[in-house]
Amino acid sequence: MLEKIFWLGHSTIRIDTEPVIYIDPWKVRKPKKAGLVLISHGHYDHLSPEDVGKVSGPDTVILAPADCLEALPAGARAVKAGDRVELPGIVVEAVPAYNRNKTFHPKASGWVGYVIVAEGRRIYYPGDTDLIPEMDAIRADIVLMPVGGTYTMTAAEAADAVNRIKPVVAVPIHWGDIVGSEADAKKFKEYSIVPVEIKPVTE
Secondary structure, eight states, rough: OOGGEESSSOOOOEEEEOEEEEEESOOSSSSOOOOOOEEEOOOOTTHHHHHHHHHHOOTTTEEEGGGGGGGGGGTTTEOOOOOOEEEEEEEEEEEEOSSSSSSSGGGOOEEEEEEEEEEEEEEEEOOOOOOOGGGOOOSSEEEEEEOOTTTOOHHHHHHHHHHHHHEEEEEEESSSSSOHHHHHHHHHHHSSSSSSSOOOOOO
């Protein structure tokens, strides 16, 4: 499954399952038509109507927090933490995502991360979040962990999170653009007790 997961820079992920899944598409250069688009929250680097349009077709399912819907195509569906959406071949679980020691992503906003179940694997995309108590309940084979600091966890905090979740493998994201650097990704790998793959940016 890991070979089907592509990091497109910053926090944008494409998963080449059937259907193709995009998470927080932004600055997409070579779009594929998606069957499913997941939006974690409304900040411009995660909710880009232009990029959602690039990857969406008339049958694309779009899931997002309620306060994002007005910026998305008609038919986009609201989700909140605790929701479970079943689609052909895919299950999506919305999970909490928020800051504890900063104000960029308040818990009251109701923004989310996602656990995606596809091809027998559980993939966790935390969204823009700190290390939060709800992560103790996460079960995942693959974790796509923000490591850039400032708006999300630092590399050390992100490593603490994956060390608790204990996935088969973790991939650092949310670095190399607005915040974070390759050094953060490498620190995350150094501090993690689980295997870490630092993926190159895919166009």
